[in-house]
Amino acid sequence: MPRPRVASLSRYLLYGQLSARGCLRAQARTIPIVVQLSQCRAAHAETASSHLDPAPMPHHVPLRKQLKDEAKKLKASGKKKKKNINNQVVDGWELTVGIEIHAQLNTAKKLFSPATTSFNDAPNSHVAYFDLAIPGSQPVFQKETLIPALRAALALDCNIQNVSRFDRKHYFHWDQPSGYQITQYYEPFARDGKIALQPRDGIAAEDGEGISVGIKQIQMEQDTAKTMAQPGNVHWVDFNRTGVPLIEIITLPDIHHPATAAALVRKVQILLNAADACVSGMEAGGLRADINVSVRRNDDPSASLGQRTEIKNLSSLKAVEDAIIAERDRQIAVLESGGIIASETRGWSIGSTETRRLRGKEGEVDYRYMPDPDLAPIIIGDDLVNHLRESMGELPDAEVEELIRRFELSTKDAQSLVALDGGRRVEYFWNVVHLLAERFGSDTNSPKYLSGYQLAANWTLHELDRLTSARIDDDALDLGFTEDGQCDRVPTRHLADILFYLHQRKITAKIAKELLWAVFRRRVPEDYLTIDAVINQEDLWFKELNEDEYIELARTAVEGQEDVVKQFVDYKHYPQGKLMFLVGRMIRLGAEERIDPKEAEKVMKRVLEEIAPTIKNQS
Template sequence: MLRRWYCHRFVSTARLYTSSLCAQRKCFSTSTHCRFHATAVDEAEVAPLRKQLKDAARASRHQQVSDTNGKDQLRRERLKDWELTVGIEIHAQLNTSSKLFSRASADWTDVPNAALWPFDMAVPGSQPLFQPPVLIPALRAAIALDCDIRPRSKFDRKHYFYHDQPAGYQITQYYEPFAVNGRVTLTQQDGLAPEEGTLHIGIKQVQLEQDTARTQQHDEETSLIDFNRSGHALVEIISLPQLHSPQAAAAYVRKVQSILYAVDAATTGMELGGLRADVNVSVRRFDGATGNHSYSGVTGLGQRTEIKNLSSFKSVEDAVCAERDRQIDILEAGGKIEGETRGWSLSNPGATRRLRGKEGEVDYRYMPDPDILPLHIDNDLVAHFRSTLPPVPDQLLDMLRLSYGLTADDAGALLNLDNGTRLLYYQDVVSRLTPSSNNNKTAFGVHVGNWILHELGALLTTTETEWHPDLIHAQQMSDLISLQLKGQLTGPSAKKLLRILFAGEKEPVSVIAERENLLFQSMNDQEYVELANRVIQDHPKEVEIVQKNSKQAQGKLKFLLGQMMRHGDRNRMEAQRAEKTLRSILMP
């Protein structure tokens, strides 16, 4: 039945093609078999159809690629006349046990409005009470971002009215923040394009401020407010407008998040809502005659717009790209950019949308908070944190390359995988292999990196398993690698043993290897000779070429060696001894 159905479809397709040919030749016959094509439908007739369909599909793909390349080329040509400038404000939740101005727990529960003190909901008569432990992760963050810590800072009120801010103002540090003049360095390893080189992005200031409540849309007419997040301690990290590409903007946010993670300053990253970014975007035309950038004939930055609450690195890159193109379209059409706040939706990722007019300093009516005393930070405290700060990503990258011998790609992968837990696991395995009297980690670093990143990483990918250090205990992994380095496990046997451990086997590696007959037991000389003679007998032509020492001799010798490895017991064979045996017989 299947064959009949297939043949029917096969013939029908051929007839449709024949009819189309008749139409092209002005044939008005209603019969498929007209005088131009009065032949049976056979393979000779079907073959051109198949080829034509394949050629058409191939041409379509080439056309799509050509169109895309053409559009990209037009975009690149267009962007030569414009410079993009981006400044970014990052809001990161600090890793604290209490909120900024109340003793309410910062460890939220799933129960809405359960982690609250009166001040978090602006109950009349309640007063802010600064929580000193909040300063610890804040200082870690600012020092890791290479900021100057000011000995005296103050809190201000930023007024706006929205249902997630019950007091009608947010407490922040606008005029006198606790940290200023920081810097983040970006390289190609961080995701920059090669032509961008190395970028040093200035940080204007880092300030403490309150987080807002969370809004949940219940239905079209009802919003629910959860105040558990209200009052949580944030740091706002404000960059200078020194980013000039969407890729650099995303790389900057990613780098800041990795720094905050490294020094244990932030709770979670963008993926869990613990870090959010507001991007300020402007464009200005490049004046080819003078070599300067200008906006409306006046040197300086263009009118900026702000895109709020971006929650992923991809959103940062895509939103900047979309807003850049929108502004260029308006300016090239003779329009004017309005200062406004815009939004970005993952459900409509093609363009930004207007939310409201852009508020300025006057709109927010900043004023010193009369209920909170200035914050004084002792220089000795700052010095203590500088001396005890964990290494930041750039320092870790250098350490992995210089001390462990890893490539930049492998070192970067270890830094970025699994919030640093893969890196800790890697260092644990290396330390178990390195004798206490020997600090030379490069002897094992590359080998361990290959097993953890590539071999174990492949198993994680193919089985869609989430990484956890307890999947394979560090001691088991170090024992496996040790056996292979000692020559007691071949490559295939070691990979098989890794799969057994990955499946959950907790016994010692040596016990498993012996039970599964994986330990290497070398063949004796007589066994190598017998195997070599068997291969030589089966391949006389290749043997003749090798013995004549012609140009193809080396290739044929490798072929014969491959045959030995293929037909022998790979768990007992050594390639070097096999090749030595072959050479001794064929070229005595």
């Protein structure tokens, strides 16, 4: 076949137009490559009418329904799927897992062109000549892309290499118009890192008190174009993603349980987010994982690792764990039947019970790695690395430890505070704590104020989220936390005032929640200048019942409840549920705005201790 002219290649890359002669013509029927969305639609319509039988648009099935349908099929087949928590090991076999994580860097420019990174803009609206491999275009390394990559490597405790180089990884596919991907195979910019995983990270129980997973290297590379499948075996290609800077994090094969693999991917995502290196996670397609799986019999620990297979492009934590379990079980079944594990690349679909073969596994020779002749080495100075390390700030593990130690929060609450809203939620919490400390005055570290700080954590986590669940209008759906820990909808000073009065028992929990709602709906400071002004003008101060009034109300609440009161005599287990039932009667019978539920519970206990023996004697 004669070599095509440059003009022909240009028409193919930009508009999907091919000459009527030549072996590539058949591809034009199924792979029109276009530049603008309007051109995509026109090309699709023309192609469908001239070459393809009309195909109906596939009906979109929600993910939840897909999972339900798969569960129904599994149930109908009579097979029972083991819960993952009980399916971490197989007797007689050892699982070994290594992970390659691809994460999109938080940058404004692409890796080798000045085009801006784009995730939601019109298709092919941010494409430079080099992104399309237009003849004569050259890669120009965008230095600003190095900064988030270095932050990521430092967060993962890697050694930064002073000199790194780019290589070409050759393969042909329509999402890679140049015929090769630029990466760092031989001399990456970071090596020899590690990630410490603890039980609170969600590792398998079999890993005990923790595990350290080594990181072989982290390399920078360019992303490929985005392929969008259409009806009738047609594919559209969006080159906006071509050249978007990625880092590839390659771990050592130190993982031996599926849950631990999923925990590592989650931990990496949290660390990259905390370092402001990658702000788009798995749920948005900004982080993808490839999993290498092998098994061997555990009767000979000195034996070499088994033949590994690779599962590509896993896009959720559940998929990571499920796919590893499925591939482990497949390999064990093959080996136990006398078969041989092939070196291959496999795929995984949501709701599947088995991995599927995609292709034979490529190796170093297949990709024909070679140094890129158009790019100079990257020289990274120690002064830059030291500056980034000193300005890194506190990483999630250290902050979680501080929250648990200082405020006695549960591990779950501490981790949630740190992880939510990209770290902005925990900054908001610290600002509220600072304002509360000012309100408490001297000796703010006294144990008597600890419950106030715990109240702040609880409300920052839960009560603020309940505000957005009402969905009264679109304007009320987003709290809008800022990088410095502020919130336009619920200013920190207002929340601190509400929590201070609640902690001091000057307002009730019900009134506190109503005040929070008023703040969220912008009635403060529009209708009232301050929280104090709202409470004063609406007369919302808590005027609690005195002790005699509590006792009288408790006695009224137990009247006619002899069967309930009898359960507080000679009990084996204290009937707490019945106690709270009687406390509920107290609140309903009395003035709710004047009753403290905790005080009501204490008084009810005393009253029951007095009258329960009397009822026993009467019976």
